[in-house]
Amino acid sequence: MKIVILYGTETGNAEMLAEDIGDALDADHEVTCTNLSDFPVGEFDAETLYLVVCSTYGDGELPASAQPFAEVLKAGATSLAGVHFAIFGLGDSEYEETFNFGSKRLAELLTQHGAVQLGERATHDASGVDLAEDLALPWATEAVALAESRFGKAA
Amino acid sequence: MTHKIAIVGAGPSGCYLAQALLKARADLGVDLIDVLPVPYGLVRYGVAADHQGSKAVTRQFARIFERQGARFFGNVHVGRDVTRDELRSAYDVVVFATGLAADRRLGIANDAAPGVVGAGAITRALNGHPDAGPLPDLGARPLIVGNGNVAVDIVRLLGKLPDELTGSDLGPEQTRWLAESGIEAITVLGRSPAAQAKFDPVMIKELGKLAGVAITVDNAGTADDEHGQKLLDALAAIDGDGTAARTIRFVFSHVPLAVETQGGRVTGLRCRTVQGDEIVVGCTSIVTAIGFEDIGDLPRADILAQADSAAPVYAAGWFRRGPRGTIPDNRADAQVLAADILADLDGVSAGPERPGGTLFEGPRDVVDYPGWLRIERRELAGADAARCRVKICDRAAMIEAACHAEETSS
Structure with a gap:
């Protein structure tokens, strides 16, 4: 399957996680890993699974590298109909009111433009005990399985 | 090669x-x-x-x-x-x-008096830096000068109850120092108006979670840009928060003029207010959090x-x-x-x-x-x-x- 991992990052933690997910999926799939800041919204296609990894920064805001992408989506009438994505968020429950709002905002934005979200949004808590990759790798495997049944073909 | x-x-x-x-x-x-x-x-x-x-x-x-x-x-x-x-x-x-890593000094009369300490020095001591000096005695009413996130870190740690430090890596000596500080009132004082403070709004909002303090915000004024307004909203959200005996008070638009001392100890900070009056804000110590050099x-x-x-x-x-x-x-x-x-x-x-x-x-x-x-x-x-x-x-x-x-x- 064609998989594009898109990450929105501020400190680099989401980028590192995106690369880990890419390494884990690389053997069985055609994987690329791209910063949202380098991904034109016109490049989405219906044959690809998009795995989105996005942190939260400041007061529940999108991280810096996701902001230009979000601005373009907000400004235009881009249709993401037929696009499938799953999303994983990074956040810190020290800031409980806005915990993982970055990934929440981004998921909303993608679905508002017609993209289909596969599975529940998964989240990591920097103040929790789990390592991000221990949650994200099973999430990615699950998302790939959902996409395979949705796309009606294996790998 | x-x-x-x-x-x-x-x-x-x-x-x-x-x-x-x-x-x-x-x-x-x-x-x-x-x-x-x-x-x-x-x-x-x-x-x-x-x-x-x-x-x-x-x-x-x-x-x-x-x-x-x-x-x-x-x-x-x-x-x-x-x-x-x-x-x-x-x-x-x-x-x-x-x-x-060096704390910038206030650059006013008496700014090296005993009882004037840098926020960086305290932060290093709280974080167990091997070259940090001992944690100072701040007395019951420390005054923190500065409107950045370093100042907020100090206020938050000074204001936290022992339970609120669970999960941190604060050392035993530092934990004892905070628990036994005897602090009754913390004043945070800034030279600029609130809307121009360098605090991150999320850091201010975080203070609203502290269970052991009562917070007041004086003369926050108005903002003419989006960042300033966010900050004022965050300050308004914590103003009046809590009923504990220990207080945190934010004061803005006060220009420090001189450190007041008595018998070699800090007793206050002489400031000029926005109205042009000279007043002394009483305190038992001054923590400078006005930048690094x-x-x-x-x-x-x-x-x-x-x-x-x-x-x-x-x-x-x-x-x-x-x-x-x-x-x-x-x-x-x-x-x-x-x-x-x-x-x-x-x-x-x-x-x-x-x-x-x-x-x-x-x-x-x-x-x-x-x-x-x-x-x-x-x-x-x-x-x-x-x-x-x-x-x-x-x-x-x-x-x-x-x-x-x-x-x-x-």
Whole structure:
């Protein structure tokens, strides 16, 4: 399957996680890993699974590298109909009111433009005990399985 | 031959630079050199003990050493153990990323009186920095001067109840100091109007969660831009928060004029208000959180001049830009600098093999990355339900932990 991992990052933690997910999926799939800041919204296609990894920064805001992408989506009438994505968020429950709002905002934005979200949004808590990759790798495997049944073909 | 790059300072700027360099050119020989036996600088000693989420960037930095091939040379004091000239001849490129650790002084009468302490000095002591002095007696009514996140960190830690420090890596001595502080009232005073304060709104909002304080915000005024309005909203959200006996009060638009003392002790800060009146804000101590400057350990002006010249010397992070910008700002900055360094190296042959890290061989106790991991394992072994780590705060004990393999447990 064609998989594009898109990450929105501020400190680099989401980028590192995106690369880990890419390494884990690389053997069985055609994987690329791209910063949202380098991904034109016109490049989405219906044959690809998009795995989105996005942190939260400041007061529940999108991280810096996701902001230009979000601005373009907000400004235009881009249709993401037929696009499938799953999303994983990074956040810190020290800031409980806005915990993982970055990934929440981004998921909303993608679905508002017609993209289909596969599975529940998964989240990591920097103040929790789990390592991000221990949650994200099973999430990615699950998302790939959902996409395979949705796309009606294996790998 | 591959190029050898020395980065002086293994804090966030140095680590992000090494990360960006090695991501672009995995063959480079990158060595991070630190005056301390442990890496990560400000992340370990500046980021507050109760902000462990912010310290999680060290997982990225660990990979620089574990997967990207960078080496750590800790407990090496450039300028004393090795000279800058020796470093320059041992490496193709030298980068200074030593930060700015000295507290800027108020620059008013009596600003060095006993009872006037720097926020950086307190932060280092709270974070168990091996060279930090003892934690000071702040008395019952400390006054914090400054409107940035460093000031908020101090207020938050001073205002927290012991339970609210669960999960931090605050040490036992520091925990006792906070618990026994006897603080009744904290004043946070800024020279500018509230809307121009440098606080992050999210840091202000976080104060609203403290159970052991009652917060008031005086004369916050109005804002004429979006950031200012967000800040005023955050301040309004915590104004009147809590009913505890211990108070936190924010005061804005007060220009410090002189430190008032009696019998050699601080009794207040003379200020000019926005109306032009002179008043004295009473206090038992003054914590200055008005920015940082060079500690003067390395000749910064000379180094910055070299960095501007054609010499293969560069400066990064706060040491280059001054004390502004967050950890992610320094990541972005490091990525730009890495591109500059790589462009300068492009097409330049590394020439004869340079000695690189062999420069540090000899009788002194250099702590390498495996040595740091031994220190860290010992620190993590002390963790319990209340603390995620028990830092080793003494330099000799760090070196001992680094250089001696731990007893194998039975």
